[in-house]
Amino acid sequence: MRAWVLLSAVLWYLTGVGWQRNSERTEKGFxxxxxxxxxxxxxxxHHNSPVLVCMDFKRAEKETVDPTYLWVGPNEKPLSGNNRINITNTGKLTVKDFLEPLSGLYTCSFSYKTIKAETQEEKVVKQRYDFMIFVNPFAPGWKGTCNESIDCEDTTNHNILQARNRIEEFFRSQAYIFNHDLNKTLPAMHFVDHSFQIVRMDSCRPGFGKNEGLHSNCATCCVVCSPGTFSPDVDVTCQTCISVQIYGAKSCQ
Structure with a gap:
């Protein structure tokens, strides 16, 4: 009986993340x-956020008189004076080089005037818009590795498959040399064709986890742990810890 070894390669899996596809997103990425x-x-x-618009899509298609915009960030802190935050005169907000502590609720108060044609009476209309921004860890430091790839996850998986094929070819060549060039009997422990496998490992980095209930439109994403939860290892869930008051906690303190 010939003995054989099953070789496995582990794919460290961190899901890339795209912005949700819904009616609030336009072709320009707003x-x-x-x-x-x-x-x-x-x-x-470590990427920039999409452009958040302090207005709903239907309102944006109409003429707006004397609009004003006021953005407030997580913990109800004003967003002025922050070099990571860019707010335009038309109420569009972008967060640069996104980090875990920047996660949370971003609220914009929008007001504008309406004028009745018959009486020229002016009325101020106010509206509030909430954006919950979460960060996904994929992938700091991968920009160079992926050679500016649009989807770094696809590039990473492609590279791992290439490595698998090359390793398998090495063992196949070794078996061929033993059989033909050296004219020797194969050793008791040797490679068997089609026995080399890649095992997909579902995990998240510390401070991140997956939650299909809370993030149904990004169920496969490793999302930063919210306040009240933490993740100390590469598990896929955030554990409960009431004393945690930050995003991305790696311990219960």
């Missing part, structure tokens, strides 16, 4: 607010 409903946005760590 994400509009939705009155009465927080819009969830998922941003890659």
């Amino acid at each position: 994400i509009y607010g939705k009155p009465g409903h927080p819009v969830k946005v998922y941003v890659k760590l």
